Amino acid sequence: MAQDELHDILEDLRSPRKEVRLAALERLHLLLREKEVDDRPIPDLVRAVASDDVVERRLGSWALGKLAQNKVHSTYPLRGLVRLLDDEDEEVRENAAWTLGELTSLGIGEEAAIPPLNELLVDPHPPVRGMAAWTLGRLAERLKMGDPSSVPCLRRLLEDPSLNARKSAIYALERLTAIGVRGGQTGPTS
Numbered sequence: 001m002a003q004d005e006l007h008d009i010l011e012d013l014r015s016p017r018k019e020v021r022l023a024a025l026e027r028l029h030l031l032l033r034e035k036e037v038d039d040r041p042i043p044d045l046v047r048a049v050a051s052d053d054v055v056e057r058r059l060g061s062w063a064l065g066k067l068a069q070n071k072v073h074s075t076y077p078l079r080g081l082v083r084l085l086d087d088e089d090e091e092v093r094e095n096a097a098w099t100l101g102e103l104t105s106l107g108i109g110e111e112a113a114i115p116p117l118n119e120l121l122v123d124p125h126p127p128v129r130g131m132a133a134w135t136l137g138r139l140a141e142r143l144k145m146g147d148p149s150s151v152p153c154l155r156r157l158l159e160d161p162s163l164n165a166r167k168s169a170i171y172a173l174e175r176l177t178a179i180g181v182r183g184g185q186t187g188p189t190s
Contacts, residue, residue: 061096137172
């Protein structure tokens with residue numbers, strides 16, 4: 001049953017009408033919550049995250065993260081996700097950071113994400129700051145990726161008004177330390 005529904009959703013994701021695509025993305029979210037989706041929506045989600053419409057970018061970036069969280073192996077649009085870290089919309093930035101963090105469970109990551117994630121550590125929106133820190137921790141823990149430039153930014157986040165951002169900064173700093181990354185210097189990464 002879910003496969004027939006997924007087929008219909010995929011058809012609607014390719015519609016030229018924005019309202020049809022948005023409704024399809026909402027239906028896809030329900031299937032993703034039930035973990036009944038394979039990698040077929042990824043090309044359509046790549047188009048969604050590149051849309052001029054903020055709602056499409058929000059829904060598309062969340063769906064990519066949920067696919068990664070559900071351990072759906074595929075080729076993900078890493079460069080597109082890294083570009084979304086600079087999106088004008090805070091929810092899109094948070095979703096992009098979350099997706100990049102979830103992809104580490106699949107062994108997928110890119111060092112090019114570290115500088116924009118560092119920039120998000122001073123984002124005006126606390127959930128974005130927290131998610132960026134969490135993702136830096138996941139990159140270090142799961143993929144042994146880290147950069148000394150993250151350490152001072154994360155240390156400043158230890159004084160953040162947001163409890164979640166502070167906890168995420170602690171998590172990231174512990175993971176970076178574990179792989180030998182320290183502020184201003186790098187040790188062994190094995």
